[in-house]
Amino acid sequence: MDSPFILVNLKTYQEGMGSNAHRIAAAAETVARETGAVIGIAPVFTEIHPMSHHYAIPVYAQHIDAIAPGAHTGHILPEAVRSAGARGTLINHSERRLTLADIDACVQAARRLHLESVVCTNNDATSAAAAALRPDYVAIEPPELIGSGVSVSKADPGIIERSVNAVRAVNPDVKVLTGAGIQSGECVKIAVDLGTCGVLLASSVVKADDPEAVLRDLVSLL
Numbered sequence: 001m002d003s004p005f006i007l008v009n010l011k012t013y014q015e016g017m018g019s020n021a022h023r024i025a026a027a028a029e030t031v032a033r034e035t036g037a038v039i040g041i042a043p044v045f046t047e048i049h050p051m052s053h054h055y056a057i058p059v060y061a062q063h064i065d066a067i068a069p070g071a072h073t074g075h076i077l078p079e080a081v082r083s084a085g086a087r088g089t090l091i092n093h094s095e096r097r098l099t100l101a102d103i104d105a106c107v108q109a110a111r112r113l114h115l116e117s118v119v120c121t122n123n124d125a126t127s128a129a130a131a132a133l134r135p136d137y138v139a140i141e142p143p144e145l146i147g148s149g150v151s152v153s154k155a156d157p158g159i160i161e162r163s164v165n166a167v168r169a170v171n172p173d174v175k176v177l178t179g180a181g182i183q184s185g186e187c188v189k190i191a192v193d194l195g196t197c198g199v200l201l202a203s204s205v206v207k208a209d210d211p212e213a214v215l216r217d218l219v220s221l222l
């Protein structure tokens, strides 16, 4: 299989901004280089350009709006995300939900601009629906476990397994990630053993005193 993918969403955590975002990106770069894991980060929009130009790790937007260049105010233009150096984008994160029509339009915009699309979902039915839109990844994250410190891998492995099966049945080319409460190598190993290609996580890395140590642990059992 390909190298596991660890995608760290910095959200708008104070700790994930400014110098700590750089500390996390530098740690991700070091651990990725030493282990062969692929570690990406999704910083706030204003950090996409500095992160993508300073570090040899893939950088993702946390959201795009399905708009074309023109008269829109306060939107996230996919073309701008692309030219800031993003490799891809989250779409429909639990903290930034969209309509199905908007998710489809965002996936299409991402494809047109050669941005990887990571569509977040909340259960196996929405994972199947998302897979029908042909994104690069579906990321199943049960909302009740997000930020809880309780890992989806341990608390609800069934939702991972069902989502992997649902996505495969619709479109076997779509890769699956999972997230919510992921914090250790054991969580990542369970997720990968259940058929995902990696994890999407935030607080365990962003709030850590030593993010490099957490990242090393996350990839330690692969």
Ligand SMILES: O=C(CO)COP(=O)(O)O
Pocket: 009, 093, 141, 145, 146, 147, 148, 149, 179, 180, 181, 182, 200, 201, 202, 203, 204
């Ligand atoms: O929402 C998440 C990643 O996008 C998961 O967040 P936590 O890792 O903090 O549970």
